[in-house]
Amino acid sequence: MGRLDDLAAFAAVVRVGSFTKAAAQLGITQSSLSQTIRNLEGRLDLKLLNRTTRSVSTTEAGERLFQTVAPRIADIESELAVLGELRGKPVGVVRITATEHAVKTLIWPRLLPWLPLYPDIKIEVSADNRFTDIVAERFDIGVRLGGDVAKDMIAVRIAPDLRLVVVGAPSYFAEHGRPESPGELDKHDCIAMRLPTHGGLLNWEFSRGTRTVVNHVGGRLVFNNNDLMVSAAVAGHGLAWLPEDLVRLSIEAGQLETCLDAWSMCYPGYHLYYASRRASPALNLVVEALRNNAAAGSSGSSNVRA
Structure with a gap:
């Protein structure tokens, strides 16, 4: 051995x-x-x-x-996991890679009540905003926006479409005004996101009717973490382009306000994907936990590809 x-x-x-x-x-x-x-x-x-x-x-x-x-070796590992069924209960390790936003809003909330039911299943969650080759890096499950799922993966939709909004603090808008179109963003401090894969900054995308606009934004602050971007925006340090559900509470509390709403972009919702239909009992249980707790509006919209 x-x-x-x-x-x-x-x-x-x-x-x-x-x-x-x-x-x-x-x-x-x-x-x-x-x-x-x-x-x-x-x-x-x-x-x-x-x-x-x-x-x-x-x-x-x-x-x-x-x-x-x-x-x-892959076959041996798979068979050893399947043998867990003979004990009458599923065992094994399930490794999940997902974006920081997906981990915070989907993966962890859905696994939290599920974990006590299967104490012999170990879960490893990696929050990473880069696109990960789950086969090469030996992850069992990936969670990314629908459009980012590789064509050769089995994919299941687990969330509704994702809307991104531009937000800023009331104090920021009072001092700097409110942009009326994406073209006016170059006059504002934009809190940028550093991409982990290529090291560049995330472009902000907008759509209105048949028109799509891509903005190369910049400003004093650059982060690779959504929560820090929210904190900086709430503190009045600039505008941020973020998932609407991530800033909803701050908007309801009056800490943030949206702008350019008519130009807001929607993306296909998060999909869970994995590389093979030959899955261990532990993996199947995790997949079902993440599917069955899908947010309202995503049920019935499963999208499975081979």
Whole structure:
């Protein structure tokens, strides 16, 4: 079994292309993982990986080994999870990647009352605004806006369409005025969102009738966290472009006001997606928990693709 663990560790490194990420996924230290790979190479008397300070790649022998063992390890892990049924209760680990907004408004609220029912199912939730390859990074479930779901995934709609609004504090509008069209945003302080994937700033998108406008906004403040953007807007530091449900309470409390409402953009709601119909009992239960607690308005609008 120790040798099987070594092969699984090797496959994890190749899959994510990083010792650091693979060690985090496996729950071990990076030095321990490095020693495991060295031991495997020593036992086989073959160099499997080319490693620099910036990247990891397979040698010819390493690529051949990966192509051979990776699918078999995945099958073994899947079968071990399925064997949990023989105990009369589902067991296993389900790893979920979702946007920060989806975790806060959908994933955690729906899993919270569900967790006590299945104490042997472990849940790992990663809040990440970048689009994640769930196969490469060994996640079981991804949750993203409908338009961002890869075509080869099984996808299920779990939320209504998402409306984004431009908000600012009453004090900000009193001092700087209120933009009447997206073109006037360049005269305002816009609180920007830094994209994790490419490092650029998120463009603000607007639509009115058949016209669509994309604004390259900028200002004094840039964040990669929605809650910080809300706090900055409430404090009067500028305008923010955010999901309406995230700022609804602040609007009702009079802390924020909307503008450019006629130009507000709606996006296809959040979809849960996963890579294979062959799923463990634990994964099926989590999928059903997230589907069955779908927000009002999303039921009956499931969208399943193979």
